Amino acid sequence: MLLNPAILALLGVSAIVTLLVGAATAFGLHLLREWDIASGSELQLRLERRTYLIATLVAFSFVAELVSLLLFVYNAEAMHTQFVGAMCATGVLNVNPWGWPTLFLKIAVFFTGAVWLALNHLDNQGHDYPLVRVKYGLLLALFPLVLAAGAAQALFFLGLRPDVITSCCGALFSPESAGVAAEVAGLAPARAALALAASGALVLGAGSWVLLRGSGGGPFGAAGLLAFVVAIAAVVSLVALYVYEHPHHHCPFCVLKPGHDHVGYWLYVPLFAATALALGAGAVAPWRRVPSLAHAVPGEVRRRTRLAVIGYALFYAVATYAILRSNLTMTDVWW
Amino acid sequence: MPTWLLRQKYLIDFTLSSLLRRRAKNLGLLLVYTLIVFVLGSVMLFTHALRQEAAAVLEGAPEIVLQRLVAGRHDLLPASHLERIGSVRGVQKKEGRLWGYFYDPATRANYTLMVPHDRTIAGGEVVIGAGIARTRGLARGDFYTLRGQDGQPQTLRVADVLGSGSELVSSDLMLVSEDFFRRFFGIAPGLYTDVALTVRNPNEVRKIAEKLTLLLPDTRPILREEILRTYDAVFAWREGIVYVLLVGAVLAFVVFAWDKASGLSAEERREIGILKAIGWETGDVIRMKFWEGALVSLTAFLVGYLAAYVHVYYSDAALFEPVLKGWAVLYPRFQLLPTIDGLQVATLFFFTVFPYTVATIVPIWRAAITDPDAVMR
Amino acid sequence: MIELREVRKAFNQGRTNEFWAIRGVSLTLEDNRVTVLKGPSGSGKTTLLSMIGCLSRPTEGRILLEGRALSGLPERFLTEVRRRTFGFIFQQFNLIKGLSVLENVMLPAYPIGRPRGALETEASELLERFALGEKARYRVEWLSGGEAQRTAICRALINGPRILVADEPTANLDTRLSRDFMSIVRDLRAVGKTVLLSSHDPEVYDSPFVDRVVQMRDGRVTDC
Numbered sequence: 001m002l003l004n005p006a007i008l009a010l011l012g013v014s015a016i017v018t019l020l021v022g023a024a025t026a027f028g029l030h031l032l033r034e035w036d037i038a039s040g041s042e043l044q045l046r047l048e049r050r051t052y053l054i055a056t057l058v059a060f061s062f063v064a065e066l067v068s069l070l071l072f073v074y075n076a077e078a079m080h081t082q083f084v085g086a087m088c089a090t091g092v093l094n095v096n097p098w099g100w101p102t103l104f105l106k107i108a109v110f111f112t113g114a115v116w117l118a119l120n121h122l123d124n125q126g127h128d129y130p131l132v133r134v135k136y137g138l139l140l141a142l143f144p145l146v147l148a149a150g151a152a153q154a155l156f157f158l159g160l161r162p163d164v165i166t167s168c169c170g171a172l173f174s175p176e177s178a179g180v181a182a183e184v185a186g187l188a189p190a191r192a193a194l195a196l197a198a199s200g201a202l203v204l205g206a207g208s209w210v211l212l213r214g215s216g217g218g219p220f221g222a223a224g225l226l227a228f229v230v231a232i233a234a235v236v237s238l239v240a241l242y243v244y245e246h247p248h249h250h251c252p253f254c255v256l257k258p259g260h261d262h263v264g265y266w267l268y269v270p271l272f273a274a275t276a277l278a279l280g281a282g283a284v285a286p287w288r289r290v291p292s293l294a295h296a297v298p299g300e301v302r303r304r305t306r307l308a309v310i311g312y313a314l315f316y317a318v319a320t321y322a323i324l325r326s327n328l329t330m331t332d333v334w335w
Numbered sequence: 336m337p338t339w340l341l342r343q344k345y346l347i348d349f350t351l352s353s354l355l356r357r358r359a360k361n362l363g364l365l366l367v368y369t370l371i372v373f374v375l376g377s378v379m380l381f382t383h384a385l386r387q388e389a390a391a392v393l394e395g396a397p398e399i400v401l402q403r404l405v406a407g408r409h410d411l412l413p414a415s416h417l418e419r420i421g422s423v424r425g426v427q428k429k430e431g432r433l434w435g436y437f438y439d440p441a442t443r444a445n446y447t448l449m450v451p452h453d454r455t456i457a458g459g460e461v462v463i464g465a466g467i468a469r470t471r472g473l474a475r476g477d478f479y480t481l482r483g484q485d486g487q488p489q490t491l492r493v494a495d496v497l498g499s500g501s502e503l504v505s506s507d508l509m510l511v512s513e514d515f516f517r518r519f520f521g522i523a524p525g526l527y528t529d530v531a532l533t534v535r536n537p538n539e540v541r542k543i544a545e546k547l548t549l550l551l552p553d554t555r556p557i558l559r560e561e562i563l564r565t566y567d568a569v570f571a572w573r574e575g576i577v578y579v580l581l582v583g584a585v586l587a588f589v590v591f592a593w594d595k596a597s598g599l600s601a602e603e604r605r606e607i608g609i610l611k612a613i614g615w616e617t618g619d620v621i622r623m624k625f626w627e628g629a630l631v632s633l634t635a636f637l638v639g640y641l642a643a644y645v646h647v648y649y650s651d652a653a654l655f656e657p658v659l660k661g662w663a664v665l666y667p668r669f670q671l672l673p674t675i676d677g678l679q680v681a682t683l684f685f686f687t688v689f690p691y692t693v694a695t696i697v698p699i700w701r702a703a704i705t706d707p708d709a710v711m712r
Numbered sequence: 713m714i715e716l717r718e719v720r721k722a723f724n725q726g727r728t729n730e731f732w733a734i735r736g737v738s739l740t741l742e743d744n745r746v747t748v749l750k751g752p753s754g755s756g757k758t759t760l761l762s763m764i765g766c767l768s769r770p771t772e773g774r775i776l777l778e779g780r781a782l783s784g785l786p787e788r789f790l791t792e793v794r795r796r797t798f799g800f801i802f803q804q805f806n807l808i809k810g811l812s813v814l815e816n817v818m819l820p821a822y823p824i825g826r827p828r829g830a831l832e833t834e835a836s837e838l839l840e841r842f843a844l845g846e847k848a849r850y851r852v853e854w855l856s857g858g859e860a861q862r863t864a865i866c867r868a869l870i871n872g873p874r875i876l877v878a879d880e881p882t883a884n885l886d887t888r889l890s891r892d893f894m895s896i897v898r899d900l901r902a903v904g905k906t907v908l909l910s911s912h913d914p915e916v917y918d919s920p921f922v923d924r925v926v927q928m929r930d931g932r933v934t935d936c
Contacts, residue, residue, distance in 0.1 A: 003575030009685035342825035614795030
């Protein structure tokens with residue numbers, strides 16, 4: 001194991017967040033057993049007051065997980081000097097089999113947390129708290145995710161051996177090797193461009209539909225998730241090439257480096273935010289049939305959708321700009 | 336301005352005035368908080384700067400250094416080896432180096448004697464590092480006498496004192512001529528301490544090292560990237576150890592913060608009761624308290640980090656130089672290169688703001704759920 | 713109109729010191745009237761007042777405001793109703809020390825997030841109306857008892873409530889100030905407010921400006 005402050009911080013944060021979410025889940029379970037919104041008893045009042053604590057704990061954990069996701073990537077990036085063969089975060093994540101699962105689980109925690117907070121925000125506008133069961137049921141799904149992310153991260157850091165020779169983005173994302181990453185990278189850039197454009201049109205179209213017609217929040221959420229997956233794949237197989245101006249450099253992390261004008265932040269921040277918002281809109285939309293939520297749902301969906309559409313538009317604009325600005329011309333190779 | 340933003344602004348206004356009204360109580364917390372940020376931040380900035388310094392120093396170092404081993408011990412390397420290396424493809428430049436250590440009983444310090452390649456030094460002259468100049472009180476033109484391997488004192492004239500540009504490594508350095516070096520240590524002509532190789536393509540370094548071990552089985556190649564990696568790991572490890580030790584301090588701080596947050600005065604309790612009675616919601620109080628924590632954290636973090644920055648970069652980390660740096664009696668005195676990076680700030684955040692917030696969540700919630708009708712009882 | 717149906721309130725429910733403060737109250741309170749809850753201390757006036765004012769919930773029974781049931785609402789929504797419908801004047805005035813008179817008056821409006829300029833104008837106008845215009849920037853601890861109460865009245869009015877609730881409003885005032893207070897009550901009624909008072913002070917319940925007196929004892933209404 002390697003010991004550095006960032007690793008200590010990440011392990012500590014995961015442990016504490018797991019504890020907090022665990023406590024929130026336990027409170028939630030207890031609450032579900034005793035909950036009786038019609039009762040005026042002191043017990044019910046105590047339970048209602050406890051919901052504030054649970055929401056605060058989850059919101060705080062969500063923010064902590066978000067910052068720790070960033071720190072995890074930064075740290076992987078910074079540690080590349082300590083591993084033979086690693087030139088950026090990709091190489092470090094490859095040092096043992098737990099690197100990538102940790103990253104994916106952290107992203108999953110982020111999106112699940114976003115959905116939970118969206119539901120909670122909606123539920124707080126229904127005078128009979130109609131989503132109490134849904135919400136605390138979802139906590140039961142969030143907790144294992146947080147636990148798994150923490151465990152994978154611990155295994156990853158405990159298993160870091162500096163004598164391991166790892167393979168970095170050059171090898172991992174080369175179309176010749178095997179595995180998901182290679183398949184993603186091996187995606188023909190022309191097809192990636194097409195898929196990116198199609199998913200972009202889909203998600204922006206679904207978003208506009210929601211904004212114009214006031215319905216279709218659910219499909220928009222699904223389109224958002226699809227757009228996210230396609231966008232990540234396209235960053236690896238297409239956008240990265242143009243950013244690095246190198247026909248074989250597929251790496252999702254190097255774009256974050258200062259050498260590339262931090263273009264990665266301009267890609268990832270709007271994409272992640274927009275996807276979280278779209279998922280929130282999708283989670284909120286089906287509840288318009290609940291009487292006490294009927295007044296709140298359309299506004300909530302519209303607000304989230306508007307912001308999500310802006311985020312997606314920004315992402316596609318930046319991606320297009322990165323491609324157009326680039327000196328890399330692949331006309332003869334691909335088109 | 337949208338309503339929710341206005342609301343936050345009102346809450347911040349209120350919490351600011353409430354913090355100022357309880358200046359004395361909050362000042363104590365702020366001080367301890369700032370101190371924690373300062374100490375952790377200093378350790379972090381300092382080790383980071385050291386790592387950078389080491390990397391900067393090694394920037395100019397050869398890609399491969401070849402040492403000869405005899406019975407597992409470092410030994411002098413004959414010139415014939417140098418010729419045989421010539422046949423390895425990819426090696427751009429090779430030079431036999433002469434360097435060694437000398438213990439000076441007067442200052443009880445080890446000096447590094449070296450024959451430089453990029454400058455020629457006259458037979459009776461020496462160029463010394465700033466550290467030696469300081470401890471022995473030498474300046475250009477002074478004479479300096481050392482006792483050689485044969486017991487005879489040798490006198491050298493100080494031709495120059497090295498600048499403090501990268502004093503971390505040049506502090507204890509003495510540059511002498513090849514003749515003097517060989518006479519002083521009794522090393523026969525044709526023998527070198529080791530060989531430095533320059534490699535054009537960094538991707539070939541490993542391959543070349545492999546070939547060298549086959550070609551010259553009695554040698555050991557040391558790669559620059561290996562040294563860098565080791566330095567990195569060692570510095571990170573040291574920093575980690577210091578942090579583990581400081582976790583105790585952070586925990587003490589957490590207990591302190593918890594105590595401060597849960598030990599609301601009767602006055603504060605009454606205030607929250609009034610706010611709830613006149614129409615503030617539990618969530619409003621939590622948000623207000625959250626802003627309070629954010630303001631305190633931001634102040635402590637900025638002040639603490641700034642103080643750490645000044646401490647490390649403008650006072651040469653005066654407080655713990657001896658703990659983290661010292662590997663020689665001659666403490667190098669050098670100007671570290673100021674930098675800020677996201678990794679450090681995020682890590683520091685998790686060691687300070689995060690635990691503080693965790694410690695205050697439950698107390699804040701407890702205060703916020705005060706019965707709204709409490710003020711009527 | 714406020715309707716109470718068989719309202720009961722317990723404290724320390726399920727414990728050995730369980731205590732029923734209100735034991736079945738049914739009552740209808742008309743709009744634009746001045747009603748006084750009268751009774752000895754411990755009779756449940758304040759508890760009843762706090763339930764009507766949405767500061768707490770009945771353990772059993774229902775409270776309806778304009779036909780809408782309030783009793784089943786969680787605190788979050790009760791607060792919402794409370795800050796738009798009710799204004800409170802407490803026995804101890806409960807102003808926040810260290811803040812100015814103007815800031816104290818504006819406090820209930822903070823969570824609503826009204827634009828600052830409009831809010832300040834309105835608060836200043838209210839203070840002007842209650843002859844406190846010159847003291848707007850004073851700290852509240854420098855005010856006399858009567859001024860403190862008028863500040864509390866301004867604070868109760870800042871969100872434009874229809875109903876004013878005052879708990880023992882004259883307990884800390886001398887006779888002259890008590891009469892001043894009752895004339896303020898008259899003025900409030902004149903502008904269409906409903907006023908609900910609890911008191912055992914004859915200056916209050918015998919005042920000519922009171923429309924109705926509800927007598928309470930041991931958590932029950934004995935005469936209305």
